[in-house]
Amino acid sequence: MTEAEESRADALFHALSDRTRRDILRRVLAGEHSVSALARSYDMSFAAVQKHVAVLERAGLVTKRRSGREALASGEVEAVRSVTALLEEFETVWRGRVARIDDLLAGPGHT
Amino acid sequence: MTEAEESRADALFHALSDRTRRDILRRVLAGEHSVSALARSYDMSFAAVQKHVAVLERAGLVTKRRSGREALASGEVEAVRSVTALLEEFETVWRGRVARIDDLLAGPGHT
DNA sequence: CCAATCTACAACTGAACGGTTGTAGGTTGT
DNA sequence: ACAACCTACAACCGTTCAGTTGTAGATTGG
Numbered sequence: 068m069t070e071a072e073e074s075r076a077d078a079l080f081h082a083l084s085d086r087t088r089r090d091i092l093r094r095v096l097a098g099e100h101s102v103s104a105l106a107r108s109y110d111m112s113f114a115a116v117q118k119h120v121a122v123l124e125r126a127g128l129v130t131k132r133r134s135g136r137e138a139l140a141s142g143e144v145e146a147v148r149s150v151t152a153l154l155e156e157f158e159t160v161w162r163g164r165v166a167r168i169d170d171l172l173a174g175p176g177h178t
Numbered sequence: 179m180t181e182a183e184e185s186r187a188d189a190l191f192h193a194l195s196d197r198t199r200r201d202i203l204r205r206v207l208a209g210e211h212s213v214s215a216l217a218r219s220y221d222m223s224f225a226a227v228q229k230h231v232a233v234l235e236r237a238g239l240v241t242k243r244r245s246g247r248e249a250l251a252s253g254e255v256e257a258v259r260s261v262t263a264l265l266e267e268f269e270t271v272w273r274g275r276v277a278r279i280d281d282l283l284a285g286p287g288h289t
Numbered sequence: 290c291c292a293a294t295c296t297a298c299a300a301c302t303g304a305a306c307g308g309t310t311g312t313a314g315g316t317t318g319t
Numbered sequence: 320a321c322a323a324c325c326t327a328c329a330a331c332c333g334t335t336c337a338g339t340t341g342t343a344g345a346t347t348g349g
Contacts, residue, residue: 073200084195096268096271137316157253222338246346
């Protein structure tokens with residue numbers, strides 16, 4: 068794991084660690100939404116929602132494009148998959164433990 | 179998504195959002211480690227590492243058992259898989275969008 | 290028995306976080 | 320032209336967070 072990869076993992080998991088952001092992500096994965104349309108969905112200021120979108124954008128989970136005066140946000144499913152890939156690394160490490168235990172149970176018969 | 183599920187997701191993603199905690203999780207998924215053994219691996223105080231383990235434990239990613247004066251921490255692969263399950267929900271939402279786009283391309287011939 | 294080891298927890302500090310309000314600039318419809 | 324709308328960003332506030340030090344209680348080995 069390089070420093071850059073760890074930083075990206077930090078950003079991804081942090082972005083996902085807030086429920087409002089997860090909800091925004093669901094909506095924009097389902098389809099493009101303007102920031103103000105998103106803001107109307109939550110009991111907080113426009114600026115707060117704008118910040119949440121910015122956090123998701125910095126993590127690469129969301130991209131924005133301009134259409135006139137609106138900023139249309141869209142969910143990036145590839146980024147979601149990259150998180151799954153990170154989790155698979157943990158699975159792999161765990162399987163290593165299991166393999167080692169199996170070796171023990173097979174008995175230290177020979178080497 | 180119930181309130182309890184969202185709280186659990188908060189805890190899981192937050193626990194994973196720190197690189198020291200991810201590193202601890204890798205180690206304890208590979209095999210049991212005492213807290214002080216873990217602490218020796220990092221350039222920070224014992225108490226700091228202890229807190230990280232506690233965060234992982236609260237999220238259910240790690241369990242501890244007592245062995246004499248040591249607290250042995252072990253990684254919970256099922257909890258890691260529950261995070262993967264959370265991500266699959268995002269994938270599902272996204273596939274819904276694609277299906278809708280496909281319908282559009284098929285043409286609004288009839289309903 | 291006693292010193293060393295391991296854990297647990299409290300109190301503190303600086304930085305980051307989630308939220309607010311306010312201001313300013315670009316775009317749109319009438 | 321101009322009012323309404325959308326976005327961007329700065330400044331501020333209270334809370335949480337990651338780290339520290341310090342203290343105290345079990346357990347162990349010589």
